[in-house]
Amino acid sequence: MTNLTSRRGLLFGAAAVSAGAVLTGCTSNDPDDGDDKAADTQPAADDKPGKPVTIGYAGPQADHGWLNAVNDQAKKRAEKYSEITMEITEGSNDTAQQIGQIETLINKKVDVLVILPADGKALTQIGLKAMRAGIPVVNLDRIFNSPQAYRCWVGGDNYGMGLNAAHYIGEKLKDKPDAKVIELAGIDNLELTQQRTQGFDDGLKNYPNIKKVARQAAEFTVESGQAKMAQLLQAQSDFDALWNHDDDQGVGALRAIEQAGRDDFLMVGGAGALSAFEAIKADSGVLKATVLYPPTMAASAIDLARALGQGKGIGGLAEFEIPSSVTCYSAVVDKENVDQYMPTGFK
Numbered sequence: 649m650t651n652l653t654s655r656r657g658l659l660f661g662a663a664a665v666s667a668g669a670v671l672t673g674c675t676s677n678d679p680d681d682g683d684d685k686a687a688d689t690q691p692a693a694d695d696k697p698g699k700p701v702t703i704g705y706a707g708p709q710a711d712h713g714w715l716n717a718v719n720d721q722a723k724k725r726a727e728k729y730s731e732i733t734m735e736i737t738e739g740s741n742d743t744a745q746q747i748g749q750i751e752t753l754i755n756k757k758v759d760v761l762v763i764l765p766a767d768g769k770a771l772t773q774i775g776l777k778a779m780r781a782g783i784p785v786v787n788l789d790r791i792f793n794s795p796q797a798y799r800c801w802v803g804g805d806n807y808g809m810g811l812n813a814a815h816y817i818g819e820k821l822k823d824k825p826d827a828k829v830i831e832l833a834g835i836d837n838l839e840l841t842q843q844r845t846q847g848f849d850d851g852l853k854n855y856p857n858i859k860k861v862a863r864q865a866a867e868f869t870v871e872s873g874q875a876k877m878a879q880l881l882q883a884q885s886d887f888d889a890l891w892n893h894d895d896d897q898g899v900g901a902l903r904a905i906e907q908a909g910r911d912d913f914l915m916v917g918g919a920g921a922l923s924a925f926e927a928i929k930a931d932s933g934v935l936k937a938t939v940l941y942p943p944t945m946a947a948s949a950i951d952l953a954r955a956l957g958q959g960k961g962i963g964g965l966a967e968f969e970i971p972s973s974v975t976c977y978s979a980v981v982d983k984e985n986v987d988q989y990m991p992t993g994f995k
Contacts, residue, residue: 698960707719721944743767761786784957802952810846818854821855833864873899
């Protein structure tokens with residue numbers, strides 16, 4: 649179900665952003681300016697082996713396709729670097745148990761912690777404890793209540809998901825008078841669902857010819873997606889586009905659409921499941937695109953933790969330190985670019 653809240657900070661791409669990624673910094677136009685020398689000697693992380701770093705990784709139980717992909721991305725990224733040693737907890741959705749697991753990592757005196765908390769608010773104190781013990785924390789996705797509990801936050805952009813879904817649909821329907829769209833949301837009491845809806849509504853304001861005529865909340869499961877989509881189809885005999893917040897519940901939504909024999913609208917999904925990518929590539933049904941909430945953010949978290957452990961910055965940025973906040977971009981994947989993102993799709 650992805651994160652409980654989002655932060656918009658420095659925008660990177662949807663794919664994993666290496667700590668050595670080449671970004672454009674602010675430099676002088678004068679090639680003889682002394683600042684260029686400072687840039688040349690700036691300690692920036694790269695792919696070459698460096699100082700050994702032990703990273704403690706604590707995530708929740710992988711009871712959702714996205715969370716499982718997050719854990720896999722973190723492990724695979726760490727394997728890329730010979731100098732990284734990973735201490736990985738079993739993962740738990742029980743707050744007390746996860747706190748205990750992180751306590752163990754603190755006692756082992758790992759160099760850096762990467763934490764995706766089961767509950768950001770509930771685990772804020774353990775983040776503070778690690779930071780006070782001199783262990784920098786990379787807070788992954790679900791954010792702690794206090795900025796003092798982490799050195800860097802990296803995560804997704806729920807508002808941006810809705811915004812980009814609206815822009816994609818809007819561009820497809822901008823020439824259609826009185827176009828109608830519907831929305832299959834996630835769990836309504838979660839802030840992430842509210843943010844996705846707000847972004848979608850704000851994006852649609854750019855297209856005065858389009859009206860949202862219905863919204864139904866599901867529960868991020870195949871079963872709820874099928875049941876709630878069936879209700880929407882029964883209530884709405886005529887509409888032009890559907891935005892579904894989550895590709896897992898989208899599997900059920902597509903079943904309901906097929907059972908109803910409907911193919912008179914386009915559908916945009918959310919998150920970036922492999923099944924969605926495959927359907928988009930096949931281009932034989934209503935699903936035409938999905939908006940990413942990239943699990944590759946976990947790979948970026950490992951890159952950032954490595955840079956922290958080695959006392960380095962990010963190549964291409966003028967600053968000597970890594971940023972305090974990194975927000976991954978919610979890219980739209982359709983048949984034009986689906987091959988590029990296929991390796992990141994989660995099951």
